[in-house]
Amino acid sequence: MVSESTVRRVQLAAKALKYRPNPMARGLKTNRTMMIGIVIPDLTNALFPPIIRGAESVLSGSGYISLIADTDNDPERERESFDALRARQVDGLIVASAQREDWALRSADAADMPVVLINRRDDQANLPVVMGDDASGIEQSVRHLIELGHRRIGHLAGPSELSTGVARTRAFRQWMFELGGDSDPDLIVETDTYSVEEGARAGKILLDTAAPTAVIAGNDQLAVGLLDVVKERGMRCPEDLSIVGYNDMPYMDKLSPPLTTVRVPHAEVGAEAARILLRRLEEPDLDPSTVALQVRLQVRGSTASPRTS
Amino acid sequence: MVSESTVRRVQLAAKALKYRPNPMARGLKTNRTMMIGIVIPDLTNALFPPIIRGAESVLSGSGYISLIADTDNDPERERESFDALRARQVDGLIVASAQREDWALRSADAADMPVVLINRRDDQANLPVVMGDDASGIEQSVRHLIELGHRRIGHLAGPSELSTGVARTRAFRQWMFELGGDSDPDLIVETDTYSVEEGARAGKILLDTAAPTAVIAGNDQLAVGLLDVVKERGMRCPEDLSIVGYNDMPYMDKLSPPLTTVRVPHAEVGAEAARILLRRLEEPDLDPSTVALQVRLQVRGSTASPRTS
16 A cells, blocks of 8 residues: 555656556566467458457557467468467467367367457357458348349358358348349359459359349459459440449459448457457456447449349 | 487377477577567558568468567557567567668667568668569669650659658669659659558649659559549549559559559568578578569559650
């Protein structure tokens, strides 16, 4: 117990000396390393840097620093990353690389390290998740195309090993049914990865077998790959085919044509995940919750009414 | 000293048990933390993730993990990042955020921590640097435009606080002189930051005061900002103005028109910086060298002959 005047003198001296608390010294007392691991499936996918920046802005405000691991969508590298981060005794993990059957993640969770997931979830692990509202994003996309007069709407589905792929495809089926789109199963083609190359490969199959007038892609990279195929074939977007993406990555508004896509508040996703993780460090028994942040369709030049309508 | 047969038995057993060395345990013996700090000026600038991935591919192969700090181009945050990384006792630093007068960097270097710079250098610190060959990239750009018939070529110069800004502008002046471009000082307008917004602001001034037929931008973001202004004004690229960028960020080939720009081997820049850092950890007295990797102009739709020629 110290007197109020002593407290004031210490505070003034600290200010005069520009004292900043040393996170490592504080960690010694609290038995923490003040490091948080952030595991990303693909750092070169432009949606992850804003998520990391959002998380870091919250973490650094509390004296934490982040160790970033990039798994390159490889489950073996994901396992190695968890091992390496655990060996460095990070205080917790933010994981954006979860597969639906993620054994590495389940063992990390079992090791009693606080974990918060971003975007992608494991089907069984009972962990908090922060994500954009996938069902709402797809609903807005389908509704927009139906209102333009499209019925023959295709879907380039994300990988079925990832929860985002499954959730968006499920929402696509639901809203096509509710809003009166065609129900031909050929209108859905699944991709193996979220990449421009897969968008082109699966996009060719979709165009050849289903002849849609509009396509909702599982993410922007798939949409960009489809757009490449449309141009290669001498078709025009949006006159011959409307295209909708998902995520609104940087520069999607500057493509030719500018891409209609679902904007996800990525920085806020990262920030909210960091807040939840910090709360779990204080209260480990907190029930895990799912936070779905609002998303909004950005209507741009890649969607228009079909020519026949 | 152990016998050869014992060594062989240990190796076989290690293989059978899928033994992987524990970097932290090894660090105890070598007094290392097996962590490398990577300091980035702007993680959301799409050129840095491939640099990080390149560096990590080399570091992880040697059992190192990287701590990534994002300074958001703020010298105060750069200083805090150095403090935080030093407090975690990283074994070395890869720094892509250097200013030409970088006091935080000079004190980190003075603390006897091995440092390798990427792209940007401090004017005085005697440190190894890995970068693309800026002079060659600008030479190729000027030569391309001169061969197309341009003489009135403008330059959106990068910030003069950064070595890349100064080096590219110096090369621009030199090659405009050697290859017979106009020498009007109004043809060079300096920017405050490498951003789309600054490209638009400085681009307006350049168009209004110098009326160039072509512009070489200090990087792709400045080029994208200039392209926005051209479109706003109802001008056409390349018919009314040719534009050349620098870096070849992702999606620059998909803009409207696709951007002619200088491709820098970013993953290789990161990998080479990591190799040099690992070498310096073994031999601290190694002389610092500058490695300038080859760059190549990617000619695309944003450049053409001027209308008057």
